[in-house]
Amino acid sequence: MTAQAAAENWFRIISAPAPKREAEALLDAAFGLDRRTRASYRLREGSAPVPGLSFHAIDNTSGRLAGLVSFWPLRIHPAGQSALLLGPLAVHPDFQNGGLGAELMRTGLQAARAAGHALAFLVGDEPYYGRYGFTRTPERIILPGPYDPARLLHLELAPGALGDAAGLLLPEWRYEQLREKE
Numbered sequence: 587m588t589a590q591a592a593a594e595n596w597f598r599i600i601s602a603p604a605p606k607r608e609a610e611a612l613l614d615a616a617f618g619l620d621r622r623t624r625a626s627y628r629l630r631e632g633s634a635p636v637p638g639l640s641f642h643a644i645d646n647t648s649g650r651l652a653g654l655v656s657f658w659p660l661r662i663h664p665a666g667q668s669a670l671l672l673g674p675l676a677v678h679p680d681f682q683n684g685g686l687g688a689e690l691m692r693t694g695l696q697a698a699r700a701a702g703h704a705l706a707f708l709v710g711d712e713p714y715y716g717r718y719g720f721t722r723t724p725e726r727i728i729l730p731g732p733y734d735p736a737r738l739l740h741l742e743l744a745p746g747a748l749g750d751a752a753g754l755l756l757p758e759w760r761y762e763q764l765r766e767k768e
């Protein structure tokens with residue numbers, strides 16, 4: 587059985603955010619308790635996930651929450667391009683290496699493309715996300731606050747979507763707030 591077939595048999599993927607308390611416990615287990623200091627948290631602060639782009643996986647045997655992924659609204663300031671922030675993607679350590687991460691990525695990216703989104707960013711490990719086509723983002727695009735530029739990755743869901751965009755990646759609400767003041 588391929589990893590994808592195994593994941594499809596062992597887990598069911600639900601198109602909705604995971605229940606909050608279970609999601610927080612899973613994220614603590616996957617990323618550790620210091621996860622809130624990460625750069626991607628600053629990009630999600632004050633936002634809600636993009637409707638229709640949150641997924642969670644339930645283990646068919648135990649009924650436990652096994653993994654989750656969601657996407658959040660970003661804009662590049664001042665260029666104005668819309669983009670998605672992918673994350674968090676997490677699989678509980680009890681269920682890792684069974685193909686579920688890949689299944690959540692496949693489902694999430696397919697839904698993002700189907701909804702017409704052209705560009706996705708994330709802050710994460712290139713050796714992992716490279717297998718889904720994410721590559722290092724040119725340094726003309728930056729994040730607020732401290733971060734490791736080698737971990738800012740992007741994927742063009744529509745070819746050429748990044749173009750020559752430059753600027754600061756912000757939560758969409760923050761971009762709109764700045765534009766109102768300009």
Ligand SMILES: CC(C)(COP(=O)(O)OP(=O)(O)OC[C@H]1O[C@@H](n2cnc3c(N)ncnc32)[C@H](O)[C@@H]1OP(=O)(O)O)[C@@H](O)C(=O)NCCC(=O)NCCS
Nearest residue numbers: 616617675676677682683684685686687688710711713714
């Ligand atoms: C990353 C994560 C979502 C993968 O989920 P998963 O269900 O275990 O993934 P899959 O079973 O689809 O794929 C496992 C593969 O990913 C690789 N992998 C996992 N984390 C990796 C990382 N940080 N860097 C490189 N490869 C990684 C595994 O070695 C395995 O490789 P293989 O296919 O060559 O055997 C999960 O391990 C997780 O939540 N980890 C904690 C958070 C984390 O470390 N994230 C890293 C990116 S920021």
